[in-house]
Amino acid sequence: MKTSYFKFTDIFYKLLMTKLMITRHQIMGKLLNVSIWSFCTLVIFGHVMPSMGVPGNFALIQFAGVLGSAGLFENYGNIATIIMDIAGERSIGYYLTLPLRPWVVLLSTTCAYAAVGIFLALAMVLLGKIILFSSLSLMSIAWGKLFTIIVLGNLFYGLMAIAIAGHVGEVSKIGNVWSRFVFPMWFFGGFQFSWYAIHKASEICSYAVLANPITYIMEGVRIAVLGQEGHLPWVVCLGALTTAIVLCWFLAYNRMQKRLDFV
């Protein structure tokens, strides 16, 4: 008789807790790293750039960009961690000999990465309030939407890290991943502008960036923080991001299976 899939929920939970216990020792460092980057961004756009004619509310667009990006930067670091593990101690190999299916290992890893990204993103709300103070009203944030999009966004980032790690395979190529793939994806994903802004500038470009899942994360966060007006429809963001997560799951699984040749 085949082992019940229900049994995996218990192991999944324990693996997730293990990974979070491991991350607990690094969380303050991660928080500091994201805070420094977010602090610099928000101070410059909230307090320096307005003196150069940039509208004051642009800081809020940047604030939304920071919330949407925190998990991306966190997970970029995870790519190197996975590659180094595969090349070195292969702790993933240990998990693959446990009484479970490989997808449980990949799913628990993804969720652990996502959980850290979610924590960091939500912590940046507090930092944003401190820096932007009266410009940012916490009461006007649609918290349900914000939480939903941050959870989905970070699941996507977690899967993207696994897929890239499975594809790249060498730590020495990590720099290339940033320059050639992650940075353009992030920057054209609307970290600093809405989709309608790029649509006004170039229709072709605007349709091209619709293929970029980060666009939906940034748009979704901005809808939650600034409201629906001037952004892609909320359901489009949710639908497109969910589709991207499903596709990225299959890609990540496939890449890791090729890389590790697991059963």
Next chain:
Amino acid sequence: MNEILLKIKDVKKTYGNKEALKGISLDVHTGEILGLLGVNGAGKTTLSSIIATLIPATAGDIEFQGSSIYKDLVAFRAQLGFCPQRPNLNPQLTLEQNLRLSSSYYGMTEEQIDTRMETLIKQFELEPFLQQRAIVLSGGYKQRFMIARSLMHSPKLVLLDEPTVALDPHIRRQLWEIIKGLKQTGVTVILTTHYLDEAEVLSDRVCVLDHGQIKLIDTPEKLKTDFKMNNLEDVFIALMQENTDKNA
């Protein structure tokens, strides 16, 4: 000889055009220590990785207690303890946490974990290190913990992949005692090694692999008698010389 626990049937593994295993068939009996020997690249680690279900075989089958492991991999994995060549304990966690968490993945209760841990800690003399992190341990103690971790869920079959590689001689001897002790507890062990003295001392039978094939399989005593040699190392050298002569 005891009943067959694991039956490896014509297992092949290819990587691109390279045949790493060219049809391995062998039986592993309950309670024995089987030494897998061979020079680097002979296929030892590939075979042990296939048995550990880390990688799939390209062809062939493995039966555990009479049924194919691929029919229910999860059930087989629950009966398997794997100690890889490179220690991969979680360095951020204490050693007690490492042991406790690894047991929890097998569905053990806290009570069962406590009892099992107490036994293994005594057996492997791990008490002073339990609250330390893996990163501070010497290579020998890391391996002790790795073997202890692989035994926490009381598996029927344990795979030790070169457990003493790169360790000092006296540490190796200490680990030998631990591995000998496993036999007394009734655990079946597949020991991958390229130390012939180790295989001779520990193994009930040795299986010599060469270029992905089994060259011979028998007890160390029988091999020494057949080859009229004093130790397994001389047998191994004679065997390799035979191969060289054949290929010349």
